[in-house]
Amino acid sequence: MALDITASRPDPALLDLPWNVPLEEWPAERLAALPRGISRHVVRFVKLSGRILAVKEIKAELAIGEYHMLRNLNRLGLPCVEPFAVVQGRLDDDGEPLDACLITRHLQFSLPYRALYSQALRPDTAARLIDALAVLLVRLHLAGFWWGDVSLSNTLFVRDAGAFAAYLVDAETGELRARLSDGQREHDLDIARVNIAGELFDLEAGDLLHGEDPIETSERIVTRYRELWNELTASEEFSTDERWRVEDRIRRLNEIGFDVDELAIVTDIGGTSIYIQPKVVDAGHHSRRLLRLTGLDVEEGQARRLLNDLDSFRAAQDRQGEDEELVAHDWLADIYEPITRSVPVAMRGKLEPAELFHEILEHRWYMAELAGSDIRIEDATVDYVANVLPNKPEEKSVLGTDTTEMPILASDPALGRG
Template sequence: MRETGGVALDITAKRADPALLDLPWSTPLEDWPEVRLAALPRGISRHVVRFVKLSGRVLAVKEIKAELALREFYMLRNLNRLGLPCVEPFAVVQGRVDDAGKPLDAALITRHLQFSLPYRALYSQALRPDTAARLIDALAVLLVKLHLSGFWWGDVSLSNTLFVRDAGAFAAYLVDAETGELRERLSDGQREHDLDIARVNIAGELFDLEAGDLLHGEDPIETSERIVTRYRELWAELTDIEEFTLNERWRVEDRIRRLNEIGFDVDELAITTDFTGTTISIQPKVVDAGHHSRRLLRLTGLDVEEGQARRLLNDLDAYRAATDRQNDDEELVAHDWLAGIYEPVTRSVPAPMRGKLEPAEFFHEVLEHRWYMAELAGHDIRIEDAVVDYVANVLPSKPDEKAVLGTDTGAIPILASDTAPLPIVTRQNDDGAATSER
């Protein structure tokens, strides 16, 4: 709490940082001086959002009504406790007034997710033609993770998501929990409602990109339907009951292996037999995301995205085979791979270019580059040579994704309107009734 011109400034923070008091809270957020701001790409939001530099970190500040700010702050804290992919809440500032004594909205502050980009920033770059499909796949995985934990989003969209590169694909993070509700379990109707909101919002966002000539040949309607298809495929794999005969018990392990391959661990299985004992039914009861990332963290201490972890583990396995150490302790081999392969490669990035890609993504890109070099040369290429060639010929053209010196997507023109079409927001009551607004 701080007295400012006779008005009490109320700060609710996850961790107290006195530097918060130095920000110009008596100024509307849209008028904050450039010296306070970080040059990061902004997505589309119905609220004013700015990035600020504070105590060596970058924070996102959103101007919003006090009751909504507090609700979202505590919702994000709960989602973080559950280990779900979302931004980290930092503080809520209330009691703001301008110099004339007029009340200002509260501010919700979250930590900026390093190396993450909004979807419009990704489309402003030169990307592969299947960018939309990869983003939709990442969003489908995120939505399944949220639903498994009982979170009803209520405003699923590309705009409310941040994307982090993940070994050639993307990992999605929830960035706006304003409309969400956390329940013990979601009904099928609630899940389908979120899917319908996602389909409509994504179609609108892609039509907007198409109008701005930013799409790469994707059909907005067809692409928006992909969220439904991919979500249902993944949900079925994670939750469906599977039946088989007693002499097919190997299918229990096969089901667990398939779940591990798509990045999920099974903590508990429900296994039952029929009255005759000849038919077995299995259903995953507790499914946790992050199978490969947890294994890599245990072996090496590296905390990376799931796809990156899978790629790094594959390289670790290849190193183990190449050094003929299949019978050695896995943790010892992992330590040697980390010290002899991974760390020398990631340390080879020149200091001025370290903000372009996070280390694990850089390592993945070098592996990809080595494969292309070997294909062109017709023989194996040493990873040291691949690093030198990649740093010299590929990395300089990459956009800086840490502190982003790229396009401010808030400045990308939107046709036919000075403001972006807001996504459809739907709020659901306990009885299942829903109201929608823009």
């Protein structure tokens, strides 16, 4: 049986990996020391051609199905890992067949939830993770994707201006349809609630949970999901002399990070009432605006924070009447780039630049409050780099705790995903 590699852009270096050896036994010199989440499959990170790839050993038909599903989700612009290749036809040295391998690109600066809990975090970490997961689930459902295995373990988290952004990492059980029924959405929500409760009970048993109640916290996914889904999709009725409410609905959607590409507006027969309903809602309102103005491609919360600083820069220079793109260019050249580049090279792997800039802005605010006066961002940066950043974990490559070695106390196999 010949080795069979499926990839959109195949890398010849794939042939150099030891496909004749079970993934669990791959030599350490081939591996990258990154934190792994809980998984029912063997998963390893490998270094290849200057990039980090995640390799998951799985049955061939499942590997091919998940590879194509992830490609479809990427085409739709949904937050998920990027598929790289599928390797089939593996044989060991005795000629016995080995499972196929699904290969995805490692999402830089992302962490599984158990790795986050191995760090010193704020007490509301679980709530912030679940809020991010709720946004992800709504986005997937709007696109017609039924996940079938919603959990913290099947998600990677990236810091996003003090909050988190969530990315789907396992699409093995998913189905993509033209539209999901209410029953399918509720089924995903029920799966999420049960899985999250079990995962949080595991953390609690390992003394890693910061006082949150697992049951109460797991119910948050249902509450937050329904609030967001209602805001994005519910119809609204008002009188014709309240037409300002059309713009108000759009503004509210923009504030939570969504754009309205299409809005249905219908009046009743007597022309006294107006019904409106968003028909096409697209996530990334602030990140698209920042990308257009500056070329920076960042998470939504980070984009909102950077745009706020850009607005402050414009006001401080009394340039409200100038072209927005010219002001944005000057802010990028005079503020953002000098600040992010002033961080020593040895510490740049601790946080991605946009999150680093957000933290410096937060640090400046605390310094100004303590001093009772404004603080220059350059001075705040010096203080942050000297006193705060050295204590941050190295999140780009994270050579610390391997979360697969942390104790798993629940016996339910549904809690181990990956």
